[in-house]
Amino acid sequence: MISDYPIKSPRKLIEVALPLDAINAACAYEKMPGIGAHPRGIHLWWARRPLAAARAVLFAQLVNDPGYQQGCGFKYGKNKKEAAIERKRLFKIIEELVLWENTTNEEVLERARVEIRRSWREVCELNKEHPQAAELFNPEKMPAFHDPFAGGGAIPLEAQRLGLEAYASDLNPVAVLINKAMIEIPPKFAGRPPVGPEIENKQGKSLELPKIWPGATGLAEDVRRYGSWMRDEAQKRIGHLYPPVEVTEEMARERSDLKPLVGKKLTVIAWLWTRTVKSPNPAFTHVNVPLVSSYILANKDGKEVYVKPVIEGDKYYFLIKNGTPTTEAKDGTKATVRGANFRCIVSGAVIGSDYIKTEGKAGRIGQRLMAIVAEGTRGRVYLPPTLDAETVAKDAAPTWRPSGDVPERLTGGTCVPYGLKEWGDIFTPRQLVALTILSDLLSEVRELVREDALASGLSDSEKGLGDGGSGVIAYAEAVSVYLAFAINRCADFCNSVTRWVPGNQKVMNLFGKQAIPMTWDYPEAAILADTVGGFAPASKYVADCIGKLSPAAVGFASQADAQTQSISMAKIISTDPPYYDNIAYADLSDFFYVWLRKSLRLFLPGLFSTITVPKVEELVAAPYRHGTKQKAETFFLTGMTEAIHNLAEQAHPEGPVTIYYAFKQSETSGQDGTSSPGWVTFLSAVLSAGFAIVGTWPLRSEQEFRMIGMGANALASSIVLVCRKRSADAPSVSRREFIRELNGVLPEALDEMTKGSGEERSPVAPVDLSQAIIGPGMAVFSKYSAVLEADGTPMSVRTALQLINRFLAEDDFDPDTQFCLHWFEQYGWNENLFGEADVLARSKSTSVDAMKEAGVLQSGSGKVRLLKWAEYPSDWDPRTDKRMPVWEALHQLIRALKQGGESASGALLAALGGKAEAVRQLAYRLYTLCERLGQAEDARAYNELITSWTGIESVANSIPKPSDPQLSLFDN
Template structure:
């Protein structure tokens, strides 16, 4: 093979991306719920569809105008290449828009571009000895995601015209991927088979459009409704309505017009109880209520009011202005536990844990929420209603233990060790009833499908396309609705007083403990009800698979990424686990137990184990491996094997793209963008024989959750672009490595911070520390080893530190260098004059000179830097005889904050040759603030850079005639 190198043009993703457009689309997508495939079934840390689409497209499309090794030229001259790249960027910018997710015209343009690039590659390699095997111009290689998870990557590969392969060790992930990419094409374009459809006349049927997966969605709706009716017959007595009596109206005059009516309950609100620690009330089960507020909505406030009566208490519901004490319930404050309602004696968490482990933790009904004509109506609990709830007797419950001594699993600390313990008896009865009905409805669907021109053939797992397969497919989607019910139908569901509805358990990647919870009514019409799940599912399903075609191809398998053979000859894009961030296997046990109960006969091999496989899961789990060191080694060894498998098996023509996410907390002052997880993961990639040809920071969080909140300020994921390192790659010394970094990184940084005109926007400061890793690690990873002075290979951690150190270099004027170093030590706070004087002398400037300039305040033996808001609004750079870059930068920020891009553009136009230095200083200060955890300051510098293009446009649009001094620069 070495005598016949493959001719592989550089791909677009190895050169440039319209990062701003992708990031905007990703952030927007995070706020979309209706119609998003993520609403089909919960999965943790999904990648946005927009990111997956853009990455796959850019990974497979040739970049114009580049020469690659092997003695061939591809593309055009630099000017033509820029025009062509701009055209490709336009395709990506349209492709990532949420509105175009299923836009067939946009998708087909992207598919055509991928096919064109592939044919060009085939032509270049037509004389290769393996051309027949590797380069068939009429058939694109498939794309494989070996860590398929929530299915975003294989779904988007399929939409872009590629045959998609998805594999995962986790059976819940496998089922999600089957539901996303394997099943919809099998039945695309078919009408529904339910009796409602069959009863329609030919004339009526002719009016319907059953393109995409609309027929499947309609059948989910119909058979879901049938299940609801059947469940109502069997267990409806456990969920009675609230009947408004005259007695209730005496206490609540607002209920008088409703006397005699029966209202559907939305939820029952409970508080956990433990025995009082006060001996005088040790027989009383006192409540653990974090809040008594039921509704915060203005004009419709409602709250629970406890009433003490001798040696017992009861709850009553009141409406009107909220008393201040309602907000805290019986809580004694954060980390302090609770207080006894009867005696006000403190109840710390040790007491509560002891009670829970002894089996003495109970629950008491606090309030009932019903649906009125004009909104929610809250009622005081009654003994009858509480008794009905306790008459439920489940015949089955999950038998799966949660991790103990794990920070993300709090219930075991209070004696709730098993997943079955986090459901009330009534919730278990409801869930098992609907689970049983999934089996019953599957047979009903099979009969209806067989009578509606479906053949009666093999099931899904044997490749069937007839009645049996169709009934199994629908039962999988109905089981997903059951999982939604479980997520909102357990005793760890919060009541949200603003939205006035239950909130699901999995608000984050954990199973936390809560003290007062909402028990939703599965037969209601609000959050937690079966009807809402079915309606939401069918809407999302219809939207997600609107463009699915029968010719879409997909294969989904359960496989361990370390040993799987699926990747052979395929393009690879994947989103592996992030070190120790998320324990997917432990979390997905919650859903697995219900899926297994409902679908084991459909997927007997996939659902054979009692719980989700965990021993081989590639995460660094300290509790599983016994120590941090053993967990890290397990992750490194396993991920290296998985990455080596990809490197060896992937189609050699295109790079491999790998997502990695890490948090703000993983950046340290000493090392920059370095963390145990990041270093270990990157080490696995490089040890596997891959080299980096690019890193791209993708912002996958809402803009409001970025640096403005002081958390998760870094882009939430990085895309690593990798190719296999040549087997004969040489080694170099540390000195040679640093010399090469010094030659590569200045140009790379300049390109990143300047952008490339219309081709590429500048990388925002928030992303710069990650983006610079790409060209830096490209140098490091192309060598077999970088050797230290003692001959040992340089570690990945050291290489990252050297790369990050490059961002700390500066070459500014003396005043600016003083301000930089002072700011790093003291920020905006004041310190002693003597210290400032010594620093100023070392920078060849003086405190008095900088005071005169206007960048600092000095007096009474103290010195401090002035904030941008303290800078004068009448500053004119054309008359300023001593203008440090520091001063110019903060005036630009002041103008942007107070007058927008037009005001800062006017200043920029007058800065002349200092404009570039100002922009570089903004990057430098952002990096510094981000490292120091100064989110508010970092935001100001980030906003300036992200507005830079607009500011430049405003500067260039100014009229040439001179404007009278004193007016041009006023905000």
Template sequence: MSATVKTPKKLIEVALPLDAINEAAAREKSIRHGHPSTLHLWWARRPLAAARAVIFAQMVNDPSWKWELEHPGDIPPNNLKASWAKSRNRLFAIIKELVTWENTTNQEVLEKARAEIRKSWRETCDLNKDHPQAAELFDPEKLPAFHDPFAGGGALPLEAQRLGLEAYASDLNPVAVLINKAMIEIPPKFAGRPPVNPESRTSHDSWSKQWSGAQGFAEDVRYYGKWMREQAQKRIGQFYPPVKITAEMAKERPDLKPLLGQKLTVVAWIWARTVKSPNPAFRHVDVPLASTFVLSSKEGKQAYVEPIVHGDSYRFSVEIGRPPTGAKNGTKLARGNFRCLLSQAPISVDYTRAEASAGRMGSRLMAIVAESREGRVYLSPIQEQEDAAGKARADWKPDVEFFQQALGFRIGNYGMTRWSDLFTPRQLMVLTTFNDLIAEARERIARDAIAFGIIDDDTGLDAGGKGARAYAEAIGVYLAFALDKVADRGSSLGRWDPTPTQSGIINTFSRQALPMTWDFAESNPLGDASGNFQSGVDLVAKSMLVSRTDTVGFAFQEDAACQALSTNKVVSTDPPYYDNIGYADLSDFFYVWLRRALRPVYPGLFATVTVPKAEELVATPARHGGRDEAESFFLGGMTKAMHRLCEQAHPSSPVTIYYAFKQSETETTEGTSSTGWETFLDAVIRSGFALTGTWPIRTELGNRMRGQESNALASSIVLVCRSRSIKAETISRRAFLRELNEILPEALDEMTRGSGDDRSPVAPVDLSQAMIGPGMAVFSKYAAVLEADGTPMRVQTALRLINRFLAEDDFDHDTQFCLHWFEQYGWKEGKFGEADTLARAKGTSVDGVKHSGVLHASGGVVRLFKWSEYDADWNPADDDRLPVWEALHRLIQVFRTEGESGAGKVLASVAAMAESTRQLAYRLYTLCERAGWAEDARAYNEIVTSWSAIESAAAAAPRAQQAELFG
């Protein structure tokens, strides 16, 4: 763009209320009913709360923007900074309301946010009113549109639309495109219409009701979904028979006697895969590969499978009560090996794979789970039930091969090569039956719509139609999504979870992979429990109601490296994360069913037999010829995609890019470093972007890796990017380090202290990630940073230099000694000679540190005192040698017993070293977290997160009592 655009600094480039955003994002992960994520499964979808906050903050001007434009580089007066802080807190309050789940569709709250966006937009337009392209780029009456070129599950476009922006979503993956159409494109087309189904047309309540938004549309989805379920029951109901409780069954099971004569609906059939016994004497027998025999571990409701062996045969019997020792592991041994139920001979992984590949893997019914008025009933296998499953046949099946070496796929090792192999014959039959019914439902809906009075223009949904045919096709999309829910819980990879918290079928994609499942649970799609079609329909209908229907949206299939949709649009995006998720390979699971149902509706979208994969920006070594080639492919493609965003995005706002962090990537002595992270950053910087900020956002549940106390890092970083100046200079490594040393201390202070009266410091768990932002802002604003030999500095090197900053020593000599000794030994003992050497290097002595009261040194061994060992009789006024190390641990000692008020008295007594004490707590938290010292990390984290309250208590502490803290 030839003329310079004046760009006010945005809030996201200065400050964010991270705690509120992170809390809302974490909470949202446990919300299911009515959440858009229940529309259709997608992997690693960003939380709506985070998306909403980020888009708002990248469009709203920071209060400092005028000063920054008029006085670049000048230090503002304190009164002005205080005014900015107050204004930021007002914006923070809007964000805190905005991210609350209950306010997702609260129009009053949303309108506050939209008003701020419009206000900032008018300020930007006024600033650029003399720009030669002002009419095109800066129309104060029309906000710029939004685009996400890696739209995936659609969270970002949906939230942009909710904030009042015309939303555009694009993705290479047709499943993702369809999800986005269902979220942002289709609902506004048919908003405000009453339902067309005959039941609603004749209902008095329906005629009197105000069908706002997508309510009428959702009502039709429910109605025609119910019709499909009724039709399926008529056609294939005989293959899902109920269980009648007989006297014979109750003979050995007294708990069944109250149910005599009742016909119970089956919830699940639990099958064990089988192979021929490796023992020659039993080679003719198919023996079970059961990972567990436990059906329910709930106290008072326990049930298990008891295998009963008779010579060369066996049967399964379901027993009630506490499972015996060994039942938990079934016939499974360590690491995927099993044992023969008859001979106890080991069944190796290699043997199982060979049998499966030869087509000799079968399955056998192990137990039946039914539903009674009293609750779940666990039953032994019944021949009638096994026969019903064995008679099922499908008229069609998805005989499409999948990529055997796809990321996270393990099923190819066991004879599964086609998508149809993942389903039993009965599962294929029910999915095919419902699939056929979608086409029939479309015809019925179109007829009902015409009878209702909707125009019959024979224009399809893909062609932009809004008449009867398009309406019917639109309903068909959501019915197909409901069927995908059946597929997800209705494959032979679904497990039965016996734990009290679950006690049901675990879906195929409980994680973003396809591992092998040995004993699997088959759902009842015609029943009322997990995996049934009607529940899928209800979930889809509820999720439709949160779509915004008064602002249009569009979804397209586009390659992010080639698209032009981003032109003059606000951009926020969540690109694929290196080699973590193979979206295209995984989504074929759904695509093969969606294509059969919806190809007549979207012929272009479903033109290919499987999802396009060659251009997908995922580093899959097996697809690209090796790890190096995969990295090169990812770097080249991502650089190209980012370059298009850099060139095309609307100049008024920064581009925000999400990067999903892996916990393991932070566990290095050199700081935050990983191949994927470095490669991604390299691509962003090569594309022409300069980073102006990074914000760690928690997008996963806090317990995502159970049992690891230290695992509390943010799982995503939002990069804030602007185009690098075409006049960017080249600097030396020495100059880069000098600038880092100027910028990072101030950034660290801002991040750990927060700003304004409503302080929101960056939590210790996020600090090392957040510090990448200001550091990379320095690195990326230059055309290149040159090493001593004249070669450009690598991103990896820059990251290490930035992360090293957190390890620098800015404390007194005694504290420096303690810090480095602790890093080496923790609270354990070490040799006096090593302590003496370290103490000399740090400008102190072992005796001196011992005199300060923080060190035990005797008999040739040295160790640091833990805070609980410090003398209770301590008066800071009489302490002639008080290192920051001691001040911090005294603070912890008192905080643990007297809370914030007591700690405040301690802080008041050591006020001169308060700032150093706070920074040491951050430093020690980082050290302990990386070392896996969870208890110690928690202690330091408690001090940091309570710092504002401790400061307040210190300010209120009576001066006269400060010398009597421990007396």
């Protein structure tokens, strides 16, 4: 445990201000497709932090804020004017640092490192009399960094890039291996030239090569070279399974585009298959009919291609047609738009999902070839299926198949109900043969690399990677790790639950989203071809991504449980914990683990000692593992509290800890019977672990249109919590004292957030301001052991958040209404991204789902919008409404007034009880707001209610007060 002796710790930049606009813009750019090689491409992982976000947060976490500070008996910093100028200079460094083109720009990175080292020396000078100064405050050596939930490795990589010795740990062995590949392996061989034979171009000449190999570029080049050797060797062994296709006269009979190609043998890019089942029609049970979601192969304007089924009695075959596709082609054999419901192609009978599931579980779902995609002289060429092509595919005889169960429950769907229960089931026989051959070739590659490395002069050490080696054996194993990643990339594209995308005419990998849904027609990529899904492009891509690493310091990755690990001791910590119940990391990563285990277990036995990825200890709220949703949530929160407590006890005492938070909140019943969003619960866990929260920053760290967001509500942002350990002797204060301190702290904090950059544009977007203001507010709340209510009970986090938000909202409305008010001010009745709404909702201690249920907004397909008064139901009864925001009551009153006059609205007002005055105040506020925004029609609606209020109130007062005890709810 770190000493509790007082530390003189200046506030860090992240505790005061951030140039959020620049960071968010860089994150959005980095997430765009087509930006080229990226370290994330080394191996797929789910919901990684953008490098720009991680880099900016770490820099701001490590650099002292220039503002004047006093505490622990010391003074530090500049006056307010000087501090603003200096802070602007630091912002400029961050703005350059986060740009994608500067990811490996050593000049820009070194400027950042200089600032980090300068701040560290200042801290060491302030603490030179500390009894542990030699251990904790050595001006010549920065503290190391640790991420205990390292996942895909973005945060440790950026810590290393900024010059810190980086440690990464995770319970998941796939994540550990990714982190080894990101931060541990590259520094061992930095600056070394490649050892493998040079690759020749198509003319048989060696490529022009650089004279020096900075960073990991030499290692990357060897991954290319030995990847090329593996592909060539695989071609010799299984090339017969991937024959070219000859264009025949018959194929070209009605296809003018094929006539110039007759007699030519074309390289196949992919074979397009459809699954089949026996027709449910008793007269055609001998026919295997296709289950096709769409016959469209290419949909670019003017170059459309589709499959046309031709039915002759109880037989059918497929033709390829050019031109505008028919409606039937768009729908395939689907009987309905959604779900596994099809129609029999020969009889028209409906094939329901239950029937298909039964056939699948019995192993009776088959496959039939629909089309062949080949490489022509001017792009893709689509050919009809041939008997030879089907025969070759079905004659493939795999000698090995991965075991382990495909997860039965996943957000976004799973293929298990249709009979694909084990990992080996989701690959075709030919795919299994190819992936197995490539995996087996890795042992041969290791020997080749070892011999070549020895001949190049690399140390003949017998230590491998697992023993910390850096000689020939370790190097051979390192190259094998990256080539195993290339095999995994192939596996992601080469399985039977991928999709063919007509837009860009290529294979879409399985993990375009965090699920393993069933696909009915699927492409089988030619794994030996230079195309998407091919091994050569995969190994080249992995190599290109290695070149984006920056081994500026040593790194270490290990398998450890965050709840019990001791690696964090005296280290800087930034981490991105699991997303509650959104992503089943362990279940999903088994897909990759089974192939990695086959390839790498021989020299990394510790990482691959189990048949599948460990799951019992994984900190996610999975009800199917724990029996009930409540037990799963308890498991998650208890474990997360313990893990965060572990960090609070071990983190270097000089600076804050940063924790990324992003999961779709679910509402659960708290002890007091009220809704308790996951956001509030998580904050409670952080405070219970011994942390004080000194800052919260919303970062746009997710793609707006991720696959999981298509048709679902998915986060578009993360919240970074900035935490410091709370003093063990922290006092308690009364509610009155807490509010008084808030009123003193928040105005200045708000001014910093909106004007602190010195620029005209606010560094904190208006929609983010409610979330950002939580930081300084919770800093006041969480520095005390407790804030005591009038009855002596501790104030809840939820209440504290409501008090903080009232400062910004300047009203006493309920959380749902506060959300609606601020959303309306930003977007009116227009729809906007769910992620935007989710950030604002969490800051108001509510949730989008809860407000959707309350009936004030519409949410779906990744978008959210407020409902207009005309969309509210006319049969609404406030006496039975268990969640009635003032916003809902107001717009129901407007609806009643518009549709039934004062008598109808008066009847509703009578049932509202204590909400009547709040409704009137909200109407005034919205009228003023609409006038300011120039929304005349909306302003008239609120004005009409206000001018009719006396008459409405008169009607309400004439109605006898009900004795229903539920009315007491309306005053809460």
